[in-house]
Amino acid sequence: MEPRSGCAINAAVEALGDHWSFLVLRDMVFGDRRYFRELLNGFIEGIASNILADRLKKLVAAGILTKEDAVRGRRARYSLTEAGVQTLPILFALGNWGLDWREGTPELRTRQELMRAEGPAFIEELMDELRVRHLDAPPVPREGPGPFERLEEAYRRARAEAD
Amino acid sequence: MEPRSGCAINAAVEALGDHWSFLVLRDMVFGDRRYFRELLNGFIEGIASNILADRLKKLVAAGILTKEDAVRGRRARYSLTEAGVQTLPILFALGNWGLDWREGTPELRTRQELMRAEGPAFIEELMDELRVRHLDAPPVPREGPGPFERLEEAYRRARAEAD
DNA sequence: TGAAAGTAGTTGTAAAATGCAACCACTACG
DNA sequence: CGTAGTGGTTGCATTTTACAACTACTTTCA
Numbered sequence: 001m002e003p004r005s006g007c008a009i010n011a012a013v014e015a016l017g018d019h020w021s022f023l024v025l026r027d028m029v030f031g032d033r034r035y036f037r038e039l040l041n042g043f044i045e046g047i048a049s050n051i052l053a054d055r056l057k058k059l060v061a062a063g064i065l066t067k068e069d070a071v072r073g074r075r076a077r078y079s080l081t082e083a084g085v086q087t088l089p090i091l092f093a094l095g096n097w098g099l100d101w102r103e104g105t106p107e108l109r110t111r112q113e114l115m116r117a118e119g120p121a122f123i124e125e126l127m128d129e130l131r132v133r134h135l136d137a138p139p140v141p142r143e144g145p146g147p148f149e150r151l152e153e154a155y156r157r158a159r160a161e162a163d
Numbered sequence: 164m165e166p167r168s169g170c171a172i173n174a175a176v177e178a179l180g181d182h183w184s185f186l187v188l189r190d191m192v193f194g195d196r197r198y199f200r201e202l203l204n205g206f207i208e209g210i211a212s213n214i215l216a217d218r219l220k221k222l223v224a225a226g227i228l229t230k231e232d233a234v235r236g237r238r239a240r241y242s243l244t245e246a247g248v249q250t251l252p253i254l255f256a257l258g259n260w261g262l263d264w265r266e267g268t269p270e271l272r273t274r275q276e277l278m279r280a281e282g283p284a285f286i287e288e289l290m291d292e293l294r295v296r297h298l299d300a301p302p303v304p305r306e307g308p309g310p311f312e313r314l315e316e317a318y319r320r321a322r323a324e325a326d
Numbered sequence: 327t328g329a330a331a332g333t334a335g336t337t338g339t340a341a342a343a344t345g346c347a348a349c350c351a352c353t354a355c356g
Numbered sequence: 357c358g359t360a361g362t363g364g365t366t367g368c369a370t371t372t373t374a375c376a377a378c379t380a381c382t383t384t385c386a
Contacts, residue, residue, distance in 0.1 A: 004208040006268030008261030008275045009189050009254055015265065016257075017182055019373090026172050036334050045167040048374055053335055063264070073333050073381030083264045091172055093256040094179075098171030101226070101246045102178065105169030112171045120283075182344090199363050211345050216364055236352030236362055 015062045016087065020047060020055045022094065025064075025080075025087055029130065030111060032148070034077050059084075080134040085127050092123055110158040111151055122147060178225045179250065183210060183218045185257065188227075188243075188250055192293065193274060195311070197240050222247075243297040248290050255286055273321040274314055285310060 003014055016022060023045060033039045040052055056078060059065040064084040068077045095112040115122055125147040131137035140146070145153065166177055179185060186208060196202045203215055219241060222228040227247040231240045258275040278285055288310040294300035303309070308316065 003265070006271045007189070007207065008258040008265065008272065010186060010208060011261035011265035012257035013182060013185050015261075017180060017185060019176060019180055022176050022180060023173060026170070037332080040334095044170065045173060048376090049335065050337085050375090051373065054373095071334095071381085073335095073383085075333060075382090076335095083260075086260055086263065090253070090256040090260055093253040094175040095171040097246075097249055097253055098174035098178075100249065102166070102171065102174030108169045109171065200361080203363095211347090212364070213346090213366085214344065217343095233363095234352085235364075236354090238353095238362060239364095 012090070015064065016090070018055075020051060021059060022091065023047075024052070024055050024059065025084065026091055028065075028078065028080065028084075029088065029091065029126075030148075030151070032133075034079065035075055036078075080130060082131075082135065085130045085134065088127050088130065089123060106162060107155065107159060110155050114151055114154045175253070178227065179253070181218075183214060184222060185254065186210075187215070187218050187222065188247065189254055191228075191241065191243065191247075192251065192254065192289075193314070195296075197242065198238055199241075243293055245294075245298065248293045248297065251290050251293065252286060269325060270318065270322060273318050277314055277317040 004010060016025075023043070024039065027033050027039055027042055031042055033042050036052065036056070039056075040047065040049055043052075056065065056067070060067050060078075062083075063081055064087065065078050066081055068079065070076050092115060096116055099109060099112045099116070115126075125140075128137070128140050129147050132139055167173060179188075186206070187202065190196050190202055190205055194205055196205050199215070199219070202219075203210065203212055206215075219228065219230070223230050223241075225246075226244055227250065228241050229244055231242065233239050255278060259279055262272060262275045262279070278289075288303075291300070291303050292310050295302055
């Protein structure tokens with residue numbers, strides 16, 4: 001596909017900018033989903049299987065994901081590439097905007113609010129953890145819970161408070 | 164339009180996430196274009212007039228833009244709302260990603276490279292300037308050129324160097 | 327070994343979005 | 357009054373998306 005221009009913003013929009021690509025990345029990152037069925041069934045927005053298949057194919061072609069064990073009928077795992085990991089700041093910026101300008105269920109707001117409260121260093125921490133999970137980077141030496149665990153924890157606390 | 168979920172990322176994608184909305188915002192912000200024809204003729208990617216009309220209408224409906232002087236035949240000016248100004252970090256994140264992971268013409272890379280080099284404070288400065296231009300905020304007291312002028316300058320320097 | 331359940335998709339068809347070119351109603355200006 | 361410019365709209369062809377059913381293959385377990 002020929003890019004419509006040499007603009008960096010346009011390049012990102014062409015690679016990622018449709019209704020589903022960002023949501024696929026969101027679910028891979030924050031839902032830790034890496035298999036076709038996992039993604040298909042996990043989507044709160046309800047994606048069709050052919051659209052998911054198409055988006056995964058395009059994201060792989062664009063170098064944002066890789067696909068392992070590509071044998072038909074066998075569970076094939078999708079992983080983020082470094083380019084995929086680097087989309088996290090975009091997801092954060094999108095979520096941050098949506099948090100201010102659109103309503104959201106209290107549970108779903110929690111994640112974004114925590115990320116915002118923790119600041120930019122937290123985004124870096126999440127990206128490092130993604131490199132461990134998806135790119136076989138050596139584990140980050142750390143005392144206490146990792147960034148995703150802290151998100152989970154905040155989520156549980158918010159739910160407990162809501163009761 | 165019913166949102167497909169209460170997720171903040173999904174909210175942003177539904178409001179902004181199609182091939183054109185981000186590019187309209189980009190041209191309004193960085194190209195300082197605020198009129199229909201200006202946008203229509205200015206697009207390096209070549210947008211159709213009905214698509215531009217539709218996107219502007221949707222962005223107004225979503226509270227991201229406002230439209231003044233809406234008399235048919237008279238120049239109608241579009242302005243960013245505060246929600247629109249707040250999309251700048253998203254544009255920055257998209258451009259930053261595109262800069263690393265896609266090719267771009269040297270001229271167009273300049274803007275993004277400067278923004279990256281100047282850091283997060285520069286984004287804030289740009290947003291303040293947008294509030295002056297679009298929201299009638301009082302001018303920012305400042306010695307020397309403003310952030311958009313500095314972008315222009317860097318752009319000119321890059322072109323001069325290329326020759 | 328053989329049925330059942332699970333895997334990643336594909337296929338067919340309808341609906342929606344997009345792209346293109348021509349056209350429209352109005353205003354500003356000389 | 358005529359011409360150029362304004363912000364669009366209209367009609368139609370093409371492309372993309374959505375939904376549901378179906379396929380080919382593997383794994384599990386009796």
